Amino acid sequence: MIKLEHITKTYPMGKRELNVLRDVNLEIEKGELLAIMGPSGSGKSTMLNLMGCLDKPTSGTYILDGKEVSRLSGGELAQIRGKKIGFIFQTFNLLPRLSALANVELGMRYVGGSDRKKAVEALEKVGLGERITHRPTELSGGEQQRVAIARALVKSPPLLLADEPTGNLDSKSGGEIISILTALHAEQGITLVMITHDAGIARHCQRIVHFMDGQIISEERL
Amino acid sequence: MKKWFDPILTAWTGVISHKLRSFLTILGIVIGVGAVIALMSVGRGAESDILSNIQSLGANLVTVRPGVTMSFGGVRGGFSMGGGSSTLTLEDADAIAAQVANISAVSPANSSNLQLNTGEENMNAQVTGVNPRYFEINNISVASGALFSDSEYDSSAKVIVLGSNVATTLFPNDDPIGQQLRMGTIIVRVIGVLAEKGASFGSPDDGVFIPLTAMQQTVAFNRTAQGGHTVSSISLTVSDQAMTQTVIDDLTSLLRTRHHLAATTDNDFNIQSVQDLAETISSAIGTFTILLGAIAAISLLVGGIGVMNIMLVSVLERTREIGIRKALGAREADIWGQFLIEAAFLSLAGGIVGIILGWGVAFTVERLGILTTLVTPDIVILAVSVSVGMGLFFGFYPAWNAARLNPIDALRSE
Numbered sequence: 001m002i003k004l005e006h007i008t009k010t011y012p013m014g015k016r017e018l019n020v021l022r023d024v025n026l027e028i029e030k031g032e033l034l035a036i037m038g039p040s041g042s043g044k045s046t047m048l049n050l051m052g053c054l055d056k057p058t059s060g061t062y063i064l065d066g067k068e069v070s071r072l073s074g075g076e077l078a079q080i081r082g083k084k085i086g087f088i089f090q091t092f093n094l095l096p097r098l099s100a101l102a103n104v105e106l107g108m109r110y111v112g113g114s115d116r117k118k119a120v121e122a123l124e125k126v127g128l129g130e131r132i133t134h135r136p137t138e139l140s141g142g143e144q145q146r147v148a149i150a151r152a153l154v155k156s157p158p159l160l161l162a163d164e165p166t167g168n169l170d171s172k173s174g175g176e177i178i179s180i181l182t183a184l185h186a187e188q189g190i191t192l193v194m195i196t197h198d199a200g201i202a203r204h205c206q207r208i209v210h211f212m213d214g215q216i217i218s219e220e221r222l
Numbered sequence: 223m224k225k226w227f228d229p230i231l232t233a234w235t236g237v238i239s240h241k242l243r244s245f246l247t248i249l250g251i252v253i254g255v256g257a258v259i260a261l262m263s264v265g266r267g268a269e270s271d272i273l274s275n276i277q278s279l280g281a282n283l284v285t286v287r288p289g290v291t292m293s294f295g296g297v298r299g300g301f302s303m304g305g306g307s308s309t310l311t312l313e314d315a316d317a318i319a320a321q322v323a324n325i326s327a328v329s330p331a332n333s334s335n336l337q338l339n340t341g342e343e344n345m346n347a348q349v350t351g352v353n354p355r356y357f358e359i360n361n362i363s364v365a366s367g368a369l370f371s372d373s374e375y376d377s378s379a380k381v382i383v384l385g386s387n388v389a390t391t392l393f394p395n396d397d398p399i400g401q402q403l404r405m406g407t408i409i410v411r412v413i414g415v416l417a418e419k420g421a422s423f424g425s426p427d428d429g430v431f432i433p434l435t436a437m438q439q440t441v442a443f444n445r446t447a448q449g450g451h452t453v454s455s456i457s458l459t460v461s462d463q464a465m466t467q468t469v470i471d472d473l474t475s476l477l478r479t480r481h482h483l484a485a486t487t488d489n490d491f492n493i494q495s496v497q498d499l500a501e502t503i504s505s506a507i508g509t510f511t512i513l514l515g516a517i518a519a520i521s522l523l524v525g526g527i528g529v530m531n532i533m534l535v536s537v538l539e540r541t542r543e544i545g546i547r548k549a550l551g552a553r554e555a556d557i558w559g560q561f562l563i564e565a566a567f568l569s570l571a572g573g574i575v576g577i578i579l580g581w582g583v584a585f586t587v588e589r590l591g592i593l594t595t596l597v598t599p600d601i602v603i604l605a606v607s608v609s610v611g612m613g614l615f616f617g618f619y620p621a622w623n624a625a626r627l628n629p630i631d632a633l634r635s636e
Contacts, residue, residue: 049630052549054548054630054633074553074554075553078548078551081548081549082551082552087549089633093545094546097235097239098235106547106550107550109550109551109552110547110550110552113228
């Protein structure tokens, strides 16, 4: 599903350069459930952004679903994000002015157009069938994150990327989110890559990759 | 499914989520468009007013006057420099009637300031000797009594027709028809009073008309070196308006021959058609209208800058939203289109309300009798296309700013 080879990412910082990723190699199987762990500043978020085609590596190759994508144009990357990748953010990133339903519909907006029926189904799947007209401000954190999951899933992407999906939630809602995600993985065989600080959550995954100073320092299979 | 409609819906959501701000932005455009329409309608109204006034002189009227034509810049017609050496004669008028084609009536006219005395009232008036054709040529009609006839003209009958103001001055209480009065050295009888034409070009209200043949008996006509009787003007009607220029050319060559002018000498007469006058005035007022519109367009420009200002703020505020949309697969063109449509939407709304406002102002001004106004479709089309164009122009930069945001930076912004 994902094959990253000799990936480096450097940011100019004044006269020096900041090496955020240094020669990272990583392969992820289709249908795998992978956790990325590591201290802040270790490069794991940059790694996830690269996988999500939100950013381009400075050097190295990234093959997503059999296609080399690291040198594509902004418009082509946008198409790939729209069709193949679902994002789940720590801060949910819902549009506050739109209802839960409209937020989910937005997930399909740039890839073929909105489909209300599908959006309602996606919300029902995450247990929010009763609250589709509510705005994000009227929902709890856990509910907002479930809307975000519905938005990511509504277009049925093969790859789901979650950046600390439970970071802003209490342990009870966090647990619910994790069980929704693992259930999705089990039922639909979706490939899921998740950054987390919580070792308890990481234990639900099949493999854990540890980052440190822009490199993978260890891997463990569970 | 309904994909084409999505961006419009998004723009609408953007507009109504900040109602006051959108309202104030739209207001700037409303005032600009309204001002353009109201001011230009005043210009157009003045133009149509003056043109209809000129047309009342007689649409196919051509007047020949003595004097040298001097042209200033692009103004056609020029100024008549008469002086004492009038060269236009009664005989010229006869020759024109006999030799120039495409004209239906010719009348010479000779004016003189004479004293009129009824015994009770006494005044000075401009008395013009004409033939009976003069009235149809100049679109003058009678209100009571009659105009003089060809037989009265031929027999040099001492009958006069009074302009409406002259009639009320001389005969404040009586019916003037049939009354006798002294005009210069002769006694004349009033046979008609002219219809009031009001203050317009060459209004006959203050004039008195008499057969030219009778006038010669009381006023000595000047003679030219060739022995012709000079007149103050010759007016004529062109039978077909399209032939006006041909008639003017024929008149010019006939008169130049009759006046024995060398090829290098300027005309000693000048010819003016109502059509020329209308065109000259129309183009002068057109310039004036454009000037008014340009002044109003400045407020439209300020309104457009307001749209740009708001769009820049809006893009800044929604940086995170832009990041989210990009993460969901929006291309630069999608983001760009979203903000451009929003800007165009604001200015189009302003344009439409502005038309209604401008139209309302124009209508009110006309109703109150302050000025004649005329809202023509071209003004409306101009105002709407300029306002939408400005929305697109001033929305372009903010939308471009939004489109090229880096998705990661946009997602991180607070």
